[in-house]
Amino acid sequence: LTYYPLDETFQVRPPSSIEDDFTKMVASVRGKPIHLLEAGYPSGTACGSSPNQQAEFIDAMFVSWDKYVSEVPIINFVWTCDLSSGEVDAMTKYYGVDLPAFSEYLGTLGLQGNDGRKKLAWTRLREHVAKRAK
Numbered sequence: 001l002t003y004y005p006l007d008e009t010f011q012v013r014p015p016s017s018i019e020d021d022f023t024k025m026v027a028s029v030r031g032k033p034i035h036l037l038e039a040g041y042p043s044g045t046a047c048g049s050s051p052n053q054q055a056e057f058i059d060a061m062f063v064s065w066d067k068y069v070s071e072v073p074i075i076n077f078v079w080t081c082d083l084s085s086g087e088v089d090a091m092t093k094y095y096g097v098d099l100p101a102f103s104e105y106l107g108t109l110g111l112q113g114n115d116g117r118k119k120l121a122w123t124r125l126r127e128h129v130a131k132r133a134k
Contacts, residue, residue, distance in 0.1 A: 001025065002038040005057070010101035011048040012041060015060040022064040026071045033073055040078040043119060044104035054111075055120035062128040077125060082110035 005013040005021065025034055041057035042049050058077075065075060083091070088107040092098070111122040 001034060001036055003036050004038075004040055004105075006047070006105065010042075010099060010105045012053065012057075015041075015053065015056040018057070018060040019064045019067070022068050022072065026068055029071075034071055035074040036072060037074070037076050038078040039075050040109045041121075042105045042108040043121065044101075044108035046101045046104035047108070049108070051119050051121065054108075055124045058111075058121045058124040058128065062132075077111065079110045080122075081112045081116065082114040083107050084114050 003021070003025075005015075005017055007013065039061065041054050043051045043054040061075065061077075065072060083106055085107070088103050091106050092103050095102070110119070111125055112118050
């Protein structure tokens with residue numbers, strides 16, 4: 001599965017909705033493992049988000065993952081870095097979606113800026129991984 005808690009206009013849903021989403025995912029597959037091959041949350045304001053909210057997404061994902069780790073053995077957080085404006089333009093044309101929120105969704109999914117600047121979500125991800133590696 002892929003997991004991006006967004007509505008049809010590419011507005012983010014609150015990180016507080018993640019635990020309920022996990023419960024529904026687990027119930028829907030009746031005992032089969034769930035591999036989240038892509039999971040992400042944009043940090044852009046056109047999506048109704050922010051860097052702080054993206055970090056809250058990371059926190060909420062790990063809380064839910066801890067609860068359902070035997071049912072969800074794999075989560076791949078998509079894109080360590082934001083895309084460049086050229087990459088966003090190419091993907092927007094490819095998908096044929098002409099919404100500012102879609103472009104910003106694509107361009108701000110990374111856990112670091114396109115320039116390598118660490119976002120708060122990157123720091124939170126590293127903290128959660130280090131905590132569980134002990």
